[in-house]
Amino acid sequence: MAKEGTLSVVHHLRPAGYKVALIGKSHLEPSSVFDWDLYVNTLPGEEIDFDAVDTFISECQSQGIPLPVCYVATASYPIE
Structure with a gap:
């Protein structure tokens, strides 16, 4: 959980012309701070x-x- 008004990677990259995506697991909130251009959630084991x-x-x-x-890929399963 981030404080409202926090500048995230999205806020820094978007003005430079980037589209910013998160693919995978996320616990990042609020959406106003982490306002991804694309967010694809994965469930545990996917x-x-x-x-x-x-x-x-x-x-x-x-x-x-x-x-x-710029896309961030995060795993939602154990890496062995």
């Missing part, structure tokens, strides 16, 4: 949906949205 990243990038390109894209 693999990270990297296809969602490809789709997101393709959609940005087809809409003429300039890249770069």
Whole structure:
């Protein structure tokens, strides 16, 4: 939990032209601080949906949205 008004990675990268995505597990709140352009949640035991990243990038390109894209991938399962 972050304090309202905290500047997150989203707030720093978006003004530089980045689209910012989180794929995987997250306990980050509030959404005003972590206002991802894309958030794909995974449940415990599920693999990270990297296809969602490809789709997101393709959609940005087809809409003429300039890249770069920053995505954070987080695991929701034990790494052995």
